Amino acid sequence: MLTRGARSSRRPRARVAASAVVALALSVVSVDAAAHQTSMKELELEVSPGLIKAELVARADDVASAIGRDRDAGSAALLLGDLALAPTVTSWVRFEAGGQACTPSGRSIASARREGRWLAVSWTLRCPVPTRELRLGFETFFLLDASHTLVLRVAGPGTRFDTVVTAEDASLLVRLGAPTRRWRAWLGLGVAHIAGGADHLCFVLALLLGAVISRRAPGPASARAASPRLAIEWRMRSAREAATAATWLITSFSIAHSLSLAAATLGWLSLPSRLVETTISLSIGYAAIETFVRPDRRGRGLWALGFGLVHGLGFAGSLQDFLPAENVGIPLMAFNLGVEIGQLAIIAVTLPALLLVGNRLGARRYRRVLLPAVSLAMILLSAVWSVERALAG
Numbered sequence: 001m002l003t004r005g006a007r008s009s010r011r012p013r014a015r016v017a018a019s020a021v022v023a024l025a026l027s028v029v030s031v032d033a034a035a036h037q038t039s040m041k042e043l044e045l046e047v048s049p050g051l052i053k054a055e056l057v058a059r060a061d062d063v064a065s066a067i068g069r070d071r072d073a074g075s076a077a078l079l080l081g082d083l084a085l086a087p088t089v090t091s092w093v094r095f096e097a098g099g100q101a102c103t104p105s106g107r108s109i110a111s112a113r114r115e116g117r118w119l120a121v122s123w124t125l126r127c128p129v130p131t132r133e134l135r136l137g138f139e140t141f142f143l144l145d146a147s148h149t150l151v152l153r154v155a156g157p158g159t160r161f162d163t164v165v166t167a168e169d170a171s172l173l174v175r176l177g178a179p180t181r182r183w184r185a186w187l188g189l190g191v192a193h194i195a196g197g198a199d200h201l202c203f204v205l206a207l208l209l210g211a212v213i214s215r216r217a218p219g220p221a222s223a224r225a226a227s228p229r230l231a232i233e234w235r236m237r238s239a240r241e242a243a244t245a246a247t248w249l250i251t252s253f254s255i256a257h258s259l260s261l262a263a264a265t266l267g268w269l270s271l272p273s274r275l276v277e278t279t280i281s282l283s284i285g286y287a288a289i290e291t292f293v294r295p296d297r298r299g300r301g302l303w304a305l306g307f308g309l310v311h312g313l314g315f316a317g318s319l320q321d322f323l324p325a326e327n328v329g330i331p332l333m334a335f336n337l338g339v340e341i342g343q344l345a346i347i348a349v350t351l352p353a354l355l356l357v358g359n360r361l362g363a364r365r366y367r368r369v370l371l372p373a374v375s376l377a378m379i380l381l382s383a384v385w386s387v388e389r390a391l392a393g
Helices: 004-029 060-066 085-090 139-144 183-195 198-211 221-226 228-232 239-265 273-293 300-319 329-361 363-391
Strands: 040-048 051-059 094-097 103-113 118-126 133-137 149-156 159-165 171-175 213-215 234-236
Touching: 051 060, 051 085, 060 085, 060 118, 060 139, 085 103, 085 118, 159 183, 183 329, 198 239, 198 273, 198 300, 198 329, 198 363, 213 363, 234 329, 234 363, 239 300, 239 329, 273 300, 273 363, 329 363
Parallel strands: 040 149
Antiparallel strands: 040 051, 051 118, 094 133, 103 118, 133 171, 149 159, 213 234
8 A cells, every 4th residue: 555655746747657658648649640642752763774764753833842832832833934943953952873963965854744733744864874873863852852652663674673762862873674673672661661650650540549548347236336337437447458459440440441541542433632641640539538538438449430531532542653663562561561660660559658748647547538638639630631732632
């Protein structure tokens, strides 16, 4: 039994732990609402002896920002007439063959793509030596934003090469020859995607918040009659119980979003992006309300399964345009595996933290203070994101 002094000595630590969890939750949910609208680009190269045909595809608002135009007003139709467009985009990539620079030849051509939300710039380069080894430099590209991601495809004699380029690959050597595929890059893209997906993280957090607490088993009828509060007393679950509850919820969610990701990416299922993104935002609010009202309610795995289908469509919305037209299986599986690895890593950190804080605070204060505070933050963010996405152009 704890003495009064021992209890009071634990309170500061409990408050610090609780503050840390709330700060973590707020930092997660404060990320930009467009969580699945990644700043991904695509570079496609067709290589022949001494000649490279290149095409780079980017979001119109990213290009607008790069050439000094208003990002919000950046549309392909307005930017196509800007003289700085093609020189800016073509400067993002440096080409070398055999240690010598490849130089542009002829005019660059810009065109609108994907309902005017994207721009494509095509140009041709000549190399002074045969292009058996091609060095690509992306230093200028990543100076714009180190978080950008580039999907690279190279086609040439005996070569079909696709990979994902990040800031760590600012200088990349491509050897033309046997077909190759860097599946690890797609796996890394999946991990990065889940780590940067604020709405997905909020939904997972809402699931985990309720996985660590449950109602205490009711006592004898005589005791319940004397004190009705015994029937609604809460307790923190053990680590094993919490892990079991979280596993059921997260497994349902993961299976669902893996299935819908595959179906949408392969073109078997398609819904309007605005509808998908708005529903994802609403799912966070529903999960937060459900967690607040009855965190240990049965059947949570079923609605986690249903909302998981929608979250998978959100993943697919930012991925399907960049997957290769052929042999899509390996990149798709690697990306999905990366999503699962990233999700498991987040759960491995968050679930013990919630248990630690809950045990420090006690089940009653966890249920009455921390859980409502974090749930309310997510409900508010859900409302803001839902309105923004529903009204997005």
